Amino acid sequence: TCCTYMYRRIVIIIIINKNSATCSPVSVKSGDRFIPTRAGSNWSINFHYANENCRSPNQNHKAKDASSDSGKDAVAYAALLRNELLGAGIETVPDPHTDDRRHAVLSQDSHSLFRYTVHTKRVPFDSDNEVSPYSLSPLSNKSHKLLRSPRKPARKISKIPFKVLDAPELQDDFYLNLVDWSAGNLLSVGLGACVYLWSACTSQVTRLCDLSVDGDSVTSVCWNERGSLVAVGTHKGYVQIWDAAGGRKLTSLEGHSARVGALAWNGEQLSSGSRDRVILQRDVRTPPAAERRLQGHRQEVCGLKWSPDHQHLASGGNDNKLLVWNSSSLLPMQQYSDHLAAVKAIAWSPHQHGLLASGGGTADRCLRFWNTLTGQALQSTDTGSQVCNLAWSKHANELVSTHGYSQNQILVWKYPSLTQVAKLTGHSYRVLYLAVSPDGEAIVTGAGDETLRFWNVFSKTRCTKESKSVLNLFTRIR
Numbered sequence: 001t002c003c004t005y006m007y008r009r010i011v012i013i014i015i016i017n018k019n020s021a022t023c024s025p026v027s028v029k030s031g032d033r034f035i036p037t038r039a040g041s042n043w044s045i046n047f048h049y050a051n052e053n054c055r056s057p058n059q060n061h062k063a064k065d066a067s068s069d070s071g072k073d074a075v076a077y078a079a080l081l082r083n084e085l086l087g088a089g090i091e092t093v094p095d096p097h098t099d100d101r102r103h104a105v106l107s108q109d110s111h112s113l114f115r116y117t118v119h120t121k122r123v124p125f126d127s128d129n130e131v132s133p134y135s136l137s138p139l140s141n142k143s144h145k146l147l148r149s150p151r152k153p154a155r156k157i158s159k160i161p162f163k164v165l166d167a168p169e170l171q172d173d174f175y176l177n178l179v180d181w182s183a184g185n186l187l188s189v190g191l192g193a194c195v196y197l198w199s200a201c202t203s204q205v206t207r208l209c210d211l212s213v214d215g216d217s218v219t220s221v222c223w224n225e226r227g228s229l230v231a232v233g234t235h236k237g238y239v240q241i242w243d244a245a246g247g248r249k250l251t252s253l254e255g256h257s258a259r260v261g262a263l264a265w266n267g268e269q270l271s272s273g274s275r276d277r278v279i280l281q282r283d284v285r286t287p288p289a290a291e292r293r294l295q296g297h298r299q300e301v302c303g304l305k306w307s308p309d310h311q312h313l314a315s316g317g318n319d320n321k322l323l324v325w326n327s328s329s330l331l332p333m334q335q336y337s338d339h340l341a342a343v344k345a346i347a348w349s350p351h352q353h354g355l356l357a358s359g360g361g362t363a364d365r366c367l368r369f370w371n372t373l374t375g376q377a378l379q380s381t382d383t384g385s386q387v388c389n390l391a392w393s394k395h396a397n398e399l400v401s402t403h404g405y406s407q408n409q410i411l412v413w414k415y416p417s418l419t420q421v422a423k424l425t426g427h428s429y430r431v432l433y434l435a436v437s438p439d440g441e442a443i444v445t446g447a448g449d450e451t452l453r454f455w456n457v458f459s460k461t462r463c464t465k466e467s468k469s470v471l472n473l474f475t476r477i478r
Contacts, residue, residue, distance in 0.1 A: 075093060076093045076146070080139075083139075083143045089142050155459065157422040157457055159425075161453035161454050162454055162455070163454040164451055165452040165454075166450065170446055170451075171448070174342070174386075174432060175302040175318070175342075175344065176190075177220045178190035178221060178433055178446065179434070179435050179444065179452070180435050181223070182244070183227035183438050184228070184438075185201055186227065187200065188221045188223060188244075192217060193217045193218060194218065195218055195221060208247060216234045218233070218235075219259045219261050220233035221233070221263070222263035222265060222270075225267070227438075228243070229241055229284075231272075233260030233261065234259070235259045236259070237257055237258055237276070238256075238260070239256070239260055239272050241270075241284055250284075253280075256280065257276045258274050258275035258300075259274060261275065262315075266310050268285055270282055270284055273300075275301075277295065277298060277300065277317070278295055279295075279297075279313075280294075281313075293330070294313075294325055294332075296325075296332045297317035298317070298319040299317050299319040301317050302316060302317060303344040304346070305348055307372075308350050309353070312325065313326075314372075315346075316342070316343030319342075320339045320340060320341060320343060320360070321339075321343065322336040322358050323335050323336075324356070324372050336368075336377070338368060339360035339366065339368065340366075341365075341386075343360060344387075344388060345388060345402075347399060349399075349415075353373070355369065355372075357370075358370070359387025359390055364387075365384060365385055366381065366383065367380060367383055367401060369416075378416075379416070379418065383401065384407060385403040385405055385409065386406075387402075388432050388433075389401065389434035390434075393440060394436070394440030394458070398412060398413060398458065399412075400412050400413070400443055402432070405430065408429060408430055408431055410427075410445060410455065411424075412424075412457050424455060426453055427445065427449055428447070429447040434446075441458050
């Protein structure tokens, strides 16, 4: 019986071997262990992208927007892993908002994850790469420095305005510019046919002018750089210059055949954009005949901004065009046509020479950035709603955008990573108007809900001796 059992087992084994040989004619000899091939692997890249590849684009976008402490802890943990596994030698926690994290990982010296080396010479225990023999911690000295490195306190931006003012008859018109903040801390607001001045120091309100006597209405307001003169654009095409301190009209400039919706000062020169598609540049000290006519837009001009160096004028129109002009030519030196809707939101960066930001209307919804020195488009992001206004921070590389359809929100962005630092809501209509305080810390927004809301959004100046802001006088919230 035992012999019969052994015989049958041998026959079965032979049959199985024959079948396997017929199924796989090419025989491959292999050892008793599986050794993977790691020659083409870049462990720095694999470790860094492991989590990103598992996420959807939506999740990646949300992860970029995270600015909480948990996000910073994740960055610190990732740096700690790179120290211990890859010998990266990171001693400080990188900023999670910067866009240099990916490049920093790629630019580090490549190290193999598995190294088969023999140390013939003992390194002193106080070296940066070694830990004291009396330490119970498994981490290297670099990782200890990383964990002890000072952490930047999380920046808190209040989600509610610190002051709200009523603004009856504030028009809900995308093409108008009815709010501006002067260097003298006076806020000018166009309400119907009148322009009112509100003092941020005393909260006193005065009426500067009333155009109802002439059957006209206010379509734009703009302070000069010193905060002594305010220009008022009207529905009938006039541009009036008013002395704010004296409360008197200095002059009234003609030349436009339709409403003036955009104004921009450049020293003693004033640029005005109108529905008649023309931009007029005039020196308020000379006779009205001395003017420059810039014709490049095919529809209403709704945005005007001079560069910080006073050399270039950016104009946006309802023809979806963004034009850049210099002071010597009557033709635009650059023309950008990437927007798919009206371009009202325009802002020059005070931190990078030649950097221009623009935002498109409802059909576009994009923020776009341009290098006007080379004429190149830099980057863009879809905000999800109509972009009504843009303004840069004076102290940090950040900007704020206000939006209309369909979310009516205020967004604070960090540049160049374009991560959202804060999202503010409160207006029930499109946030059409925006102005920055003279100290660069607060903004005021206006909407068709007939309210002006004041927000603290930008970080304080980096000077060691910081003057107390007059905006601290706003203690009550209506």
